[in-house]
Amino acid sequence: MTNLLERLTAWWHAYNVYVALVLVAVGLYLLLPRRRSWGRAAGAVTSVIGMGLLAARSPAFAGFFQQGVFWSLAAVTISAAAATVTFRNPVYCAIWFALALLGTAALFFYQGAQFLGVATVVVYAGAILVTFLFVLMLANPKGQAYYDRISWEAWLAAPAAAVLLGVMTVALARGLPAIDPAVPAGSPDFPVPAVSVARAMSQPRVEEILATDHMAHLGGQLFSRYLLAIEIAGTLLLVALVGAVAIVVHEQRSRATVDAAHPTAGHALTPAALAAGRTQHDSQFAGAGANIHE
Amino acid sequence: MQTNDPSITWVEEPRLGLAGKMYLPLIVQGLTTTARHLVSKKVTVSFPEERPQIGNPLIYRGVHRLNKDEQGRVKCVACFLCATACPAHCIDIIGIESPWPDREKYPESFTIDELRCIFCGMCEEACPVDAIELTSLFDLTGRSREEMIFDKEKLLSVYDQTKDAEPTQTAQLAAEAPALPPSSGGAS
Amino acid sequence: MQHSMTYIAVEALVKIALLAFIMMTAAAYLVLLERWVAAWVQDRRGPNRVGVPLTKIKLFGLGQPLADGLKFIFKEEFTPKHVDRWLYTLAPLSILAAALASFAVIPMGSSLPPIHIPALGLETDRIELVEAPSLDVGLVYVFALSSMAVYGVILGGWASNNKYSLLGGLRSSAQLIAYEIPLGLGILGVVLASGSLRLETICTDQATSGVWNIVWQPLGFLVFFVAALAESARLPFDLPECEQELIGGYHTEYAGMRLLLYLVAEFLHMVVAAFLIVILYFGGWHLWGLTGSESDPGWGHALARVAVLSLKTLAVIVLVMLVRWSWPRFRFDQLMTLAWKVMLPLGLVNLVLVAVLYEPELGGRMVAEYGAWTRAALGWGVMLAACAVAALTAPLATDNRPRLDWGVR
Numbered sequence: 096m097t098n099l100l101e102r103l104t105a106w107w108h109a110y111n112v113y114v115a116l117v118l119v120a121v122g123l124y125l126l127l128p129r130r131r132s133w134g135r136a137a138g139a140v141t142s143v144i145g146m147g148l149l150a151a152r153s154p155a156f157a158g159f160f161q162q163g164v165f166w167s168l169a170a171v172t173i174s175a176a177a178a179t180v181t182f183r184n185p186v187y188c189a190i191w192f193a194l195a196l197l198g199t200a201a202l203f204f205y206q207g208a209q210f211l212g213v214a215t216v217v218v219y220a221g222a223i224l225v226t227f228l229f230v231l232m233l234a235n236p237k238g239q240a241y242y243d244r245i246s247w248e249a250w251l252a253a254p255a256a257a258v259l260l261g262v263m264t265v266a267l268a269r270g271l272p273a274i275d276p277a278v279p280a281g282s283p284d285f286p287v288p289a290v291s292v293a294r295a296m297s298q299p300r301v302e303e304i305l306a307t308d309h310m311a312h313l314g315g316q317l318f319s320r321y322l323l324a325i326e327i328a329g330t331l332l333l334v335a336l337v338g339a340v341a342i343v344v345h346e347q348r349s350r351a352t353v354d355a356a357h358p359t360a361g362h363a364l365t366p367a368a369l370a371a372g373r374t375q376h377d378s379q380f381a382g383a384g385a386n387i388h389e
Numbered sequence: 390m391q392t393n394d395p396s397i398t399w400v401e402e403p404r405l406g407l408a409g410k411m412y413l414p415l416i417v418q419g420l421t422t423t424a425r426h427l428v429s430k431k432v433t434v435s436f437p438e439e440r441p442q443i444g445n446p447l448i449y450r451g452v453h454r455l456n457k458d459e460q461g462r463v464k465c466v467a468c469f470l471c472a473t474a475c476p477a478h479c480i481d482i483i484g485i486e487s488p489w490p491d492r493e494k495y496p497e498s499f500t501i502d503e504l505r506c507i508f509c510g511m512c513e514e515a516c517p518v519d520a521i522e523l524t525s526l527f528d529l530t531g532r533s534r535e536e537m538i539f540d541k542e543k544l545l546s547v548y549d550q551t552k553d554a555e556p557t558q559t560a561q562l563a564a565e566a567p568a569l570p571p572s573s574g575g576a577s
Numbered sequence: 578m579q580h581s582m583t584y585i586a587v588e589a590l591v592k593i594a595l596l597a598f599i600m601m602t603a604a605a606y607l608v609l610l611e612r613w614v615a616a617w618v619q620d621r622r623g624p625n626r627v628g629v630p631l632t633k634i635k636l637f638g639l640g641q642p643l644a645d646g647l648k649f650i651f652k653e654e655f656t657p658k659h660v661d662r663w664l665y666t667l668a669p670l671s672i673l674a675a676a677l678a679s680f681a682v683i684p685m686g687s688s689l690p691p692i693h694i695p696a697l698g699l700e701t702d703r704i705e706l707v708e709a710p711s712l713d714v715g716l717v718y719v720f721a722l723s724s725m726a727v728y729g730v731i732l733g734g735w736a737s738n739n740k741y742s743l744l745g746g747l748r749s750s751a752q753l754i755a756y757e758i759p760l761g762l763g764i765l766g767v768v769l770a771s772g773s774l775r776l777e778t779i780c781t782d783q784a785t786s787g788v789w790n791i792v793w794q795p796l797g798f799l800v801f802f803v804a805a806l807a808e809s810a811r812l813p814f815d816l817p818e819c820e821q822e823l824i825g826g827y828h829t830e831y832a833g834m835r836l837l838l839y840l841v842a843e844f845l846h847m848v849v850a851a852f853l854i855v856i857l858y859f860g861g862w863h864l865w866g867l868t869g870s871e872s873d874p875g876w877g878h879a880l881a882r883v884a885v886l887s888l889k890t891l892a893v894i895v896l897v898m899l900v901r902w903s904w905p906r907f908r909f910d911q912l913m914t915l916a917w918k919v920m921l922p923l924g925l926v927n928l929v930l931v932a933v934l935y936e937p938e939l940g941g942r943m944v945a946e947y948g949a950w951t952r953a954a955l956g957w958g959v960m961l962a963a964c965a966v967a968a969l970t971a972p973l974a975t976d977n978r979p980r981l982d983w984g985v986r
Contacts (some may be wrong), residue, residue: 099699099760104583186735190664193728199719209714298767410968417583419903426618427899 111148165205172198180252198324210313396454443467446525446555450508453539454547456520456557463545464520467494479505481510483567499541502565519558524551586655592708596680600728604844605642611844612641618902622632652833656738658969659690660830664736669831669838672729676845679722682715684777688861690876692837699767703873706883707777716764716774719853720757722809724845727753729947730817730827732938733839745826748909749810756807756917758816762924763801766931767857770772776853780861783872788949789860793934793956796927796963800920805850810843812901851893855886859893862886919967922924926963937946 118141125138147163175195182188196219203212317325408414434441443449456464479502487495506541512521524547531537537546556564610626616623627644628636656662684831686706693700711719727750734746768774768788770781783789807814817827825831828839830886855861862868867879907915934940934952943951 100583101585116852186661190667209712210717213714213717213721217717217724359927406664407968411964413964416903420899422897423903427614428617429620431622432620432891433616434626435622436627443765576883 115145118142118148120145127279165202168198168201168205172202403451423577438492443525443527447470447561449525450523450529452503452524452526452529452547453506453544453550454522454524455499455541455544456548456552456559457545458524462489463495463499463541464518465499466492466518466520467496468517470515470517474511474515475506476511477505477507498563499544500545501539503537503539504534514557522555522557526551542564588704589708595707596685597677600677600680601716601841601844602642602849604648604847606842607844607848607894608840609638609641610894613638614895614898615902618899634681649833649837653831654835657830659738661736663739665830666835667734667830668729668733669842670833671730671732672842673726673838673845674727675722675729676849677844679719679845679849682712682718682776683707683753683849684780684886686854686879686886687777687780687872687874689879690873707779710777712775714774716768717777719849720761722755723760723846723849724757726842728838729842733831734827737827739830741823741825742827742829742939745817745823745829748823752807752810752814752912755913756804756920758925759800759920760804760808762844762928763797763804763920764853764857764910764985765924766790766850766927767796769928769931769935770794773953776856776861780856780863781870781872782804783860784863784868787865787870788953789858789863793953794927795957796856796923796930798854798958799960799964800927801857802854803915803920805854806897806900807912809850811847811897813904813906814912815906816909816912818881847897849899851890853888854893859889875975888972923963923967926959926976930958930959 122140122142122145123140125134172195175191177200178191179188179195182191194216200212200215203215204208220382405415446508458464461556465482466487469482469484472478472480472482480499481498481502482496483498485497487493489495508523510523513523516522528546529537593890613623621622625638626642627637627638630633630643631638636675637854661694684705684707686892688706689704691701691752712726720905730749730753731746733743734742736741770790771779773779773782781882810817810822817823818828824830825844828836831839863870864881868874868882868885874882934944940952
């Protein structure tokens with residue numbers, strides 16, 4: 096392999112404890128309440144990095160690089176998910192939700208499930224969350240809207256979440272008994288968790304999943320074995336779309352009758368006209384070609 | 390205003406044919422126009438290296454000058470007509486008794502605040518003896534406000550600088566109509 | 578060959594650093610190019626004064642990006658009182674991150690031969706000219722990131738707490754969501770043809786067959802090009818930030834470095850779109866007789882491929898800049914009409930066409946009997962027919978006559 100890289104790696108292995116100590120010292124200095132304190136945030140970061148490097152030397156954290164990526168991704172995902180439900184400002188909730196989904200996608204990537212990772216971003220973080228933001232903007236997030244800033248049915252939600260978590264833990268503990276702790280920590284191409292989970296399944300399945308052409312395989316499965324599920328899901332979305340259009344058309348019809356009954360009042364500031372204006376605005380999102388410059 | 394307001398006159402846009410509705414020919418047409426301009430001759434003048442061509446320097450309204458007569462004296466008779474005509478009040482004249490027999494007064498000082506001037510040319514129109522004129526010098530710059538207040542010497546030096554390129558109106562008239570006696574030149 | 582983790586990490590880091598540097602520089606110089614093209618189209622000369630700093634060397638104005646960058650950096654980092662500070666800072670960062678991350682799957686050529694420099698102790702494998710060569714879902718990944726870019730826009734619009742910003746953000750998200758569908762349909766035709774979501778494979782396919790996708794999928798190109806313009810919010814689709822209506826749109830309240838991040842991200846979006854157009858429809862790095870089509874080229878072919886790809890991309894970018902000065906911007910309803918009533922059906926037609934051409938019983942037999950040119954003929958014929966049908970049936974999207982039926986229906 097590369098001489099330069101080898102030299103660098105050797106240097107790092109020999110001296111990283113000193114680097115870590117220097118980092119901790121600098122960080123601690125920045126953190127201490129001196130006469131004129133500055134750079135305390137930087138100090139916190141530096142000392143955490145230094146301590147992390149020191150901790151990585153302990154045998155309990157063997158394979159720290161591989162494990163560390165997983166654990167930090169998991170930590171980000173879970174804390175973002177927690178922040179999603181605990182923040183008061185709905186817009187912040189949405190952003191934390193996006194971060195949780197990004198973390199999930201990253202975990203999928205880390206397991207070698209590229210399509211799932213990307214699809215998570217496309218479907219959730221992309222489409223659904225943008226729609227979500229639309230709703231939030233109409234929901235008066237910063238004003239006096241008390242109803243938007245509290246958690247409804249908290250006494251139902253918390254136990255439900257606990258039960259769900261328990262069920263998932265038990266299911267995972269029972270479902271993955273074959274993970275062998277003696278498996279050597281990861282081949283260079285695929286990080287540890289992917290290999291260990293994959294080992295829980297039969298060997299041909301592993302090769303099938305980790306093959307470079309797994310997109311084609313996935314597509315084949317989706318459109319043969321899971322065709323019915325796909326079609327049902329598609330139909331469901333189509334029904335929702337038709338329903339949205341039907342609502343818009345219905346409102347426009349009723350507005351037309353109102354206009355016909357009161358031809359002169361059609362454009363005064365009557366509730367009917369206001370409703371009509373709102374309909375126009377909505378219909379633009381349904382692609383019905385209305386006017387935004389009202 | 391509502392779209393069904395009776396006071397609105399609806400003007401119909403010309404309808405496009407099939408080719409226009411298909412966009413493609415129009416897209417090609419538009420891109421061709423843009424591409425033609427991309428390579429066409431540029432109209433920008435790279436100023437300090439390249440001087441712009443002023444269409445007719447004689448009617449251009451740039452920096453002022455104070456004309457001199459044949460004997461090298463300032464032509465101005467301190468009549469204050471220009472200062473009165475000036476809408477920006479940027480001309481300041483102090484007239485004293487003239488040492489010469491052909492006029493009663495002449496300007497002891499004649500200052501123009503070029504920063505206040507709006508270059509309307511009223512002073513030129515008002516002058517009965519063609520003493521003040523606007524030249525075609527346009528790059529009028531200075532490093533201070535004081536520098537931009539032009540006194541009599543400065544205005545006379547502008548005349549020396551431009552008299553060859555832009556003859557005075559009197560000289561032009563003399564050149565065009567040699568039959569006229571020189572004394573009637575200023576009355577035009 | 579098996580590699581240590583360090584080798585993989587260092588290779589990736591070097592690629593990322595190089596690419597980020599190249600792309601940021603390219604964005605700066607594209608701003609200059611944009612100003613030049615704008616000037617030339619308007620019969621002006623454009624910026625040509627700034628050259629080497631502190632000297633009198635002008636260099637046709639090539640120092641202008643440096644001056645522009647310095648101007649942005651030295652501007653006051655002003656944060657208005659009324660904004661939501663966290664999201665206000667986060668928004669430009671997120672949009673730039675999304676734009677830069679898109680380049681991870683875009684091949685910048687095919688691959689370089691192994692580099693061996695004994696003096697430095699440097700010895701490498703073949704270097705794939707893409708950051709993430711093992712990523713199998715390249716196109717979907719780009720797609721996902723382009724939907725992440727909406728966040729930067731809508732967050733910026735919302736956090737600015739300004740009606741123009743909010744309107745710009747809303748418009749932008751509606752526009753991006755609407756045009757993702759034609760964008761996807763434009764991609765699908767190509768994906769169906771080469772059977773892969775990897776951009777390298779799509780390139781290699783066109784290189785080995787020697788027939789670029791534009792030759793027989795002109796309709797797909799049309800749909801994809803229009804959708805890509807709309808996705809990168811270029812004129813005539815720049816409604817999110819149209820000056821006449823919304824001041825600056827979602828970045829009205831931004832100044833200094835944060836505005837710079839937004840502007841760079843916009844240019845990077847355009848660069849990504851140009852790369853995709855070239856790779857999907859114009860053969861990527863392939864040029865007949867110049868680049869060869871072997872899978873592991875020598876230095877000559879490898880560098881020629883990088884050059885060809887860059888020049889093609891530059892040409893597409895210049896075309897996009899010309900488009901900017903050729904047409905006025907759409908009205909919002911026209912934008913939506915174009916997406917849903919024109920581009921969506923055209924994209925579907927293209928998808929069906931490609932599927933039919935790849936069906937062995939129909940397209941396969943036809944190509945076998947009459948030759949490969951029938952594919953191209955059919956492609957162009959279907960495009961003209963589909964455009965004609967769209968023109969005859971769909972309401973004209975660019976009809977500027979006032980709509981009387983809005984008032985009374």
